[in-house]
Amino acid sequence: MLCRGAAVGLYQPAWGQVRNMATLKDITRRLKSIKNIQKITKSMKMVSAAKYARAERELKPARIYGTGALALYEKAEIKAPEDKKKHLLIGVSSDRGLCGAIHTSIAKTLKNQITNLSNAGKEVMVVGVGDKIRGLLQRTHSNYFLMTFKEVGRRPPSFGDASIIASELLNSGYEFDEGSVIFNRFRSVISYKTDEKPIFSFETVAGAESLSIYDDIDADVLRNYQEFTLANILYYSLKESTTSEQSARMTAMDNASKNASEMIDKLTLTFNRTRQAVITKELIEIISGAAAL
Amino acid sequence: MVAYWRQAGLSYIRYSQICAQVVRAAMKPQYKAEAERAAMATVKTVKPKKE
Numbered sequence: 001m002l003c004r005g006a007a008v009g010l011y012q013p014a015w016g017q018v019r020n021m022a023t024l025k026d027i028t029r030r031l032k033s034i035k036n037i038q039k040i041t042k043s044m045k046m047v048s049a050a051k052y053a054r055a056e057r058e059l060k061p062a063r064i065y066g067t068g069a070l071a072l073y074e075k076a077e078i079k080a081p082e083d084k085k086k087h088l089l090i091g092v093s094s095d096r097g098l099c100g101a102i103h104t105s106i107a108k109t110l111k112n113q114i115t116n117l118s119n120a121g122k123e124v125m126v127v128g129v130g131d132k133i134r135g136l137l138q139r140t141h142s143n144y145f146l147m148t149f150k151e152v153g154r155r156p157p158s159f160g161d162a163s164i165i166a167s168e169l170l171n172s173g174y175e176f177d178e179g180s181v182i183f184n185r186f187r188s189v190i191s192y193k194t195d196e197k198p199i200f201s202f203e204t205v206a207g208a209e210s211l212s213i214y215d216d217i218d219a220d221v222l223r224n225y226q227e228f229t230l231a232n233i234l235y236y237s238l239k240e241s242t243t244s245e246q247s248a249r250m251t252a253m254d255n256a257s258k259n260a261s262e263m264i265d266k267l268t269l270t271f272n273r274t275r276q277a278v279i280t281k282e283l284i285e286i287i288s289g290a291a292a293l
Numbered sequence: 294m295v296a297y298w299r300q301a302g303l304s305y306i307r308y309s310q311i312c313a314q315v316v317r318a319a320m321k322p323q324y325k326a327e328a329e330r331a332a333m334a335t336v337k338t339v340k341p342k343k344e
Contacts, residue, residue, distance in 0.1 A: 134339070148339040160334025163306050168338050170304055220295055227305040 024278065027271045031264065038260035044098070045253035052189075052246035055156060059186065059243050066236025069229045070197060076210045078200055080178040087122045088146070088169075088179035088199070089113055092237045093130035094153030099249040102184055102241075105194045107136040109182050114141060125174055129165065129238070146174055157242055162235035170227060177201050183237035184244035190251060192244035197233055202226050 072078075091106045110126060110133070117124045125146040128134045134148040149165055178200060185195040202223055211217060298308045317328045 129336075142341070145341050147341065149336050150339055151335045151337045155333070155335055157336075158332055158334055160310070160332050161336040163310055164334055164336050164338075167304065167306050170306070218294070220299065223299075224296075224305040228309070231306050 022270075022274065024271070024274055027267060027274060031267050031271065034260055034263050034267065038257055038264065041253045041256040041260060045250055045257060048246050048250040048253060051156075052243065052250055055239070055243040055246050056186075058156060059239050062236055062239035065232045066197075066240075069232035069236070072225075072229075073198060073200065076208060076214070078205055078208045078210070080198075080200060080204045081207075084177035084204070085121075085123050086174070086176045086178075087117050087124045088127065088174065088176035089124060090127045090129065090169075090179065090181045090199075090234070090237075091133045092181060092183035092234075092241045093128070093133050094241070094245055095131040095150055096153045097132065098252060099245050100252045102192075102245050102248050103130075103132040103136060105184065106133060106182055109194050109196070110137060111141070113180075113182070114144060125176070127169065129234075146172060152238075153242070153245065157235070157238035159231070159235050162231045162238055165234050166227065166231040169230065175201070177204060181233055181237045183241045186240050186243040186247065189247050192248065195240075197237065199230060199233060200226075 089110055091110045093103050093106045097103070114124050114126065124144055126137065126141065126144045127146050128137070128148040130152040131148065131150045134145065137145070147168065149168075152161070178198070180196045180198050182194065182196050184192045186192050205211065205226060206219065206222055211222075296308075299305075303311075313332065317325060317332065320328055
């Protein structure tokens with residue numbers, strides 16, 4: 001290193017950039033704490049694996065609710081007219097962290113949508129299902145928030161949860177013309193994708209031309225269907241989101257455990273090296289002391 | 294031809310919640326416990342404070 005410094009012509013001060021060799025006690029302390037962390041992340045992975053198995057089992061019948069509710073919108077090709085002003089964004093996530101990119105992907109999509117819709121001149125309001133969404137968007141977009149829902153993610157979601165959310169939305173007084181639910185759709189154990197499903201207001205659906213091909217539709221039936229569809233879509237997105245979250249947490253905790261094992265291996269090697277160095281130093285002192293006699 | 298519950302001011306969601314509660318109350322005890330557990334709703338609303 002001395003010759004390299006001389007070749008470049010740099011002046012390396014002798015008192016800067018020198019790190020003391022870590023003592024045995026420091027390394028022992030660090031090793032103990034990393035071992036504890038590894039135990040914790042391993043147990044979190046087991047817990048998430050169990051919750052994931054249950055969530056995936058409950059997702060199968062829930063998908064039928066969701067796809068059934070959305071089928072009318074797709075088959076009748078209902079689209080909101082372009083001049084409608086009021087938009088509603090529902091971001092579905094949860095309260096708890098340590099699950100990888102679940103919350104940040106939803107927040108990123110929400111931020112992009114808010115910017116796009118505001119630039120197009122529409123009025124946007126955001127509803128966050130799960131405290132993390134509120135936390136991520138609070139700094140910059142707090143005036144867009146209509147309401148937040150918490151205590152999501154502790155227990156598996158039920159249709160009752162979706163009904164409560166849907167009722168609060170309908171009673172909130174914000175008469176949206178069009179909206180979308182943004183959630184993480186579960187694809188497999190290792191992959192999920194942020195997806196967006198539309199929700200329409202009563203007037204949009206009633207005004208769609210293709211609705212005339214359906215039999216026995218009057219305003220009352222349509223209104224009932226709208227309200228029920230909202231609850232259905234929220235239930236579907238909650239179920240998908242929970243499954244994605246548990247699988248992501250499983251992966252994240254697995255990676256953390258692996259990283260901790262690597263660190264433990266490296267630290268054990270430095271520990272042994274340091275121990276041998278200490279022993280060698282003591283031997284040298286003893287021998288040189290004995291040689292002086 | 295508005296439904297009676299709509300006239301009373303209920304939404305369809307509230308109507309189906311009440312119907313489901315009645316069905317659960319009418320179940321036999323061992324099925325009732327399962328149904329009650331499955332139907333537990335825990336979500337709470339947080340309204341942002343208006344300054």
